[in-house]
Amino acid sequence: MIAPPHCDRRTALRLAGTAVIGAMAPGLARAAPPSLAQLAAAKGMRFGSAVAAHAGGGVANPRYAALMRAECNILVPENEMKWQALRPSAHAFNFGPADAIVAFAESSGMAVRGHNLLWNRPKWQPAWLEGYDFGVRPASAAADLLTTHIRTVCEHYHGRITSFDVVNETVLPEDGSLARTAISDAIGGTLDTVDLAFRTARAAAPGVQLVYNDYMSWEPGNEAHRAGVLRLLEALRKRGTPVDALGVQSHLIAQGAAPQQRAWRDFIAAVVAMGYDLVISEFDVRDRGLPRAIAARDAGVAALARDYFDMMLSWPQCRDVLVWGLCDSFSWLQGFEPRSDGAPTRGCPYDGDYTAKPLRAAIAAAITAASPRPADRLADWARTGQTIAS
Numbered sequence: 581m582i583a584p585p586h587c588d589r590r591t592a593l594r595l596a597g598t599a600v601i602g603a604m605a606p607g608l609a610r611a612a613p614p615s616l617a618q619l620a621a622a623k624g625m626r627f628g629s630a631v632a633a634h635a636g637g638g639v640a641n642p643r644y645a646a647l648m649r650a651e652c653n654i655l656v657p658e659n660e661m662k663w664q665a666l667r668p669s670a671h672a673f674n675f676g677p678a679d680a681i682v683a684f685a686e687s688s689g690m691a692v693r694g695h696n697l698l699w700n701r702p703k704w705q706p707a708w709l710e711g712y713d714f715g716v717r718p719a720s721a722a723a724d725l726l727t728t729h730i731r732t733v734c735e736h737y738h739g740r741i742t743s744f745d746v747v748n749e750t751v752l753p754e755d756g757s758l759a760r761t762a763i764s765d766a767i768g769g770t771l772d773t774v775d776l777a778f779r780t781a782r783a784a785a786p787g788v789q790l791v792y793n794d795y796m797s798w799e800p801g802n803e804a805h806r807a808g809v810l811r812l813l814e815a816l817r818k819r820g821t822p823v824d825a826l827g828v829q830s831h832l833i834a835q836g837a838a839p840q841q842r843a844w845r846d847f848i849a850a851v852v853a854m855g856y857d858l859v860i861s862e863f864d865v866r867d868r869g870l871p872r873a874i875a876a877r878d879a880g881v882a883a884l885a886r887d888y889f890d891m892m893l894s895w896p897q898c899r900d901v902l903v904w905g906l907c908d909s910f911s912w913l914q915g916f917e918p919r920s921d922g923a924p925t926r927g928c929p930y931d932g933d934y935t936a937k938p939l940r941a942a943i944a945a946a947i948t949a950a951s952p953r954p955a956d957r958l959a960d961w962a963r964t965g966q967t968i969a970s
């Protein structure tokens with residue numbers, strides 16, 4: 581048995597719990613203890629958020645940083661570990677902003693997830709990769725670019741990152757097929773590219789949880805996306821690709837049509853049956869289908885979230901819950917998907933004034949109601965450095 585390079589998870593949780601109490605700055609975090617991190621830790625789980633490096637929704641904003649310390653025991657950089665941020669060119673790395681987040685998390689006793697080593701969608705790759713000249717041997721040049729990237733990032737954060745989104749969103753929602761990029765075309769296929777990414781990550785970061793992360797969801801209209809993700813996960817299992825978990829992004833949409841609860845349960849059951857663990861990696865709620873009035877909107881968001889978390893946490897394979905930002909004011913949804921009535925969206929646990937909303941209470945209640953995560957499933961990947969199925 582190979583000991584994980586990072587401290588063992590129980591120790592990490594204990595440390596994080598201590599940090600949460602110690603870091604409660606008066607007047608900054610208004611939610612009374614227990615924090616979401618403490619509630620999660622009591623169940624063998626972790627609660628956390630995406631965070632930026634800058635002074636808006638980032639660790640350089642003291643008030644936001646205090647809220648992170650108060651509520652979280654795991655963080656994930658929102659953009660700072662993506663190729664677009666880390667790779668100004670094919671030959672350079674810029675670790676500064678990502679390092680600032682990792683240092684903040686460590687000094688606060690929090691774990692860190694890495695997001696992501698390959699976002700295999702043209703739109704989300706750096707501009708210099710578009711039409712990139714891979715030379716006379718494109719397959720080996722592209723493989724070299726990809727594996728050098730993964731090795732460099734994994735080695736840079738050796739022992740400091742407990743879980744990596746190795747590949748992000750490579751299943752196309754419209755028909756479930758696999759996306760193509762300059763890199764995957766040069767390598768000669770997306771499945772080969774995904775396989776290479778995971779194998780490289782496993783070798784470079786043994787003992788780290790390796791995740792395929794995507795946004796298939798439970799709303800109607802996600803059928804092809806869910807089916808495509810299942811096909812990909814099956815294909816990866818068949819190849820023996822070292823994937824430990826599915827990252828279920830969980831950008832929920834509150835809309836008129838009811839969620840497809842049964843289809844969603846079947847989908848998650850199929851994922852778990854293949855031996856994958858689950859990570860709720862990017863939770864938030866798009867509230868465009870809810871009324872503008874704040875009390876009704878917040879109640880609608882909270883009710884939807886409670887249903888969702890109750891279902892998701894019924895799977896013991898789900899131990900980590902991360903939201904995509906703690907405060908509405910810094911949420912990507914304000915820009916990505918503004919409401920048609922112009923009102924700021926309210927899909928995060930705290931509002932723009934750092935005040936806890938009903939969504940925070942819903943998350944707290946769902947974690948409190950969840951059964952403790954069984955110790956025997958305590959991170960097989962962390963104990964052995966191998967996938968469960970391999």
Ligand code: XIL
Pocket residue numbers: 658659748795829862912
């Ligand atoms: C988003 C960030 O929040 C934005 O700031 C950025 O402009 C685009 O990306 N799925 C993911 C995340 O995997 O990386 C995305 O983050 C949100 C959707």
